[in-house]
Amino acid sequence: MSMIHLLPSEAERRRTALLDLDLAEVTEVVTGLGQPAFRARQLWEWLYRRYAADFDAMHTLPKALRERLAEEYTVQVLTPVAQVVSAARDTLKVLFRLRDGQTIEAVLMLYDKRRTLCISSQAGCAMGCTFCATAQGGLARNLTAGEIVAQVLFFARYLADPALEPQTEVARPTTVTNIVLMGMGEPMHNYNNVWKALRRLTDPEAFGLGARNITLSTVGLVPMIDRMAEEGIQIGLAVSLHAPNDALRSSLVPINKRYDVATLLDAAARYTQKTKRRVTFEYALMAGINDSPELAHELGAKIRHLLCHVNLIPLNPVPDSPYQPTSDADTAAFAEILRSYGISTTVRLRRGIEINAGCGQLKRALAA
Numbered sequence: 001m002s003m004i005h006l007l008p009s010e011a012e013r014r015r016t017a018l019l020d021l022d023l024a025e026v027t028e029v030v031t032g033l034g035q036p037a038f039r040a041r042q043l044w045e046w047l048y049r050r051y052a053a054d055f056d057a058m059h060t061l062p063k064a065l066r067e068r069l070a071e072e073y074t075v076q077v078l079t080p081v082a083q084v085v086s087a088a089r090d091t092l093k094v095l096f097r098l099r100d101g102q103t104i105e106a107v108l109m110l111y112d113k114r115r116t117l118c119i120s121s122q123a124g125c126a127m128g129c130t131f132c133a134t135a136q137g138g139l140a141r142n143l144t145a146g147e148i149v150a151q152v153l154f155f156a157r158y159l160a161d162p163a164l165e166p167q168t169e170v171a172r173p174t175t176v177t178n179i180v181l182m183g184m185g186e187p188m189h190n191y192n193n194v195w196k197a198l199r200r201l202t203d204p205e206a207f208g209l210g211a212r213n214i215t216l217s218t219v220g221l222v223p224m225i226d227r228m229a230e231e232g233i234q235i236g237l238a239v240s241l242h243a244p245n246d247a248l249r250s251s252l253v254p255i256n257k258r259y260d261v262a263t264l265l266d267a268a269a270r271y272t273q274k275t276k277r278r279v280t281f282e283y284a285l286m287a288g289i290n291d292s293p294e295l296a297h298e299l300g301a302k303i304r305h306l307l308c309h310v311n312l313i314p315l316n317p318v319p320d321s322p323y324q325p326t327s328d329a330d331t332a333a334f335a336e337i338l339r340s341y342g343i344s345t346t347v348r349l350r351r352g353i354e355i356n357a358g359c360g361q362l363k364r365a366l367a368a
């Protein structure tokens, strides 16, 4: 593991984060400094198309403007403080320190044709899922839109510039192709900032990633699922189900006591009706807890009528946790039962267990 310690100065912490501003606001900043509006477009392009890490890199902007901007604004809202690469060199996890000292994680996974980035939406999480490392510290705060976008820009910069992280030997495709909001936090609990970030990431004039290449994962905040169905952007929805009935699900995912399984599945049905997109149900298999053939049949019977896909996830074990991953044989059997109900089912590739790639695990390992 490599460690980089770069604490932002007090002056740096006080500067306004440019990544929190939309194009109209950036234009106001630039014209307010006496510059023509086209300079704002240039600045925007440096941020979102050329992934500039600081004002110095923006050499098409007049030096005087760059210096004025640097007095009050910043591009740096997060700093990498630890990173670790899997033995197969196909997974890179980075722990970032935010300007107020909070820490978050993001993971880059390299597949044959995809470069998938898992990002965080909150520092910590309030949802309290019993099998999750992030849950153990509770919620510190919501991330700003800029802090969410900055995680993507960091890895875009990394993929575009091999010289940035010379100590790793990961094969280097040159762009982020997919984003999943499955890192620390519950994205629906930070709805406005998450959607502000998603609009920036999908805006063709900003980062410009296809909405269909982004998936938002929720434990099931039902009113927000309905709200997402109205957004009119084709972001994928994944629901972390983990159990087919209320008794078991409430013991794993406490929010189930507020929005039970039937209510959640109804919301998923409304979502598919409204968007014509299928919902992915995430199901983390835990040995002896939620992986029996009976539960697979119960799940199959409950969701067979839905336009859906099931993604079975080998659990990343958390130290000192009673939850252990299901064996490969039992995982395959669970998947077969779901397929017998006509449900499209995949088993997620096991990635990065040795580098604590489950959300919250690197932060926890470093704190130990």
Ligand code: SF4
Binding pocket: 125, 126, 127, 128, 129, 132, 133, 134, 135, 183, 184, 185, 186, 219, 359
């Ligand atoms: S699994 Fe996700 S929603 Fe549940 S506590 Fe962990 S970060 Fe929060």
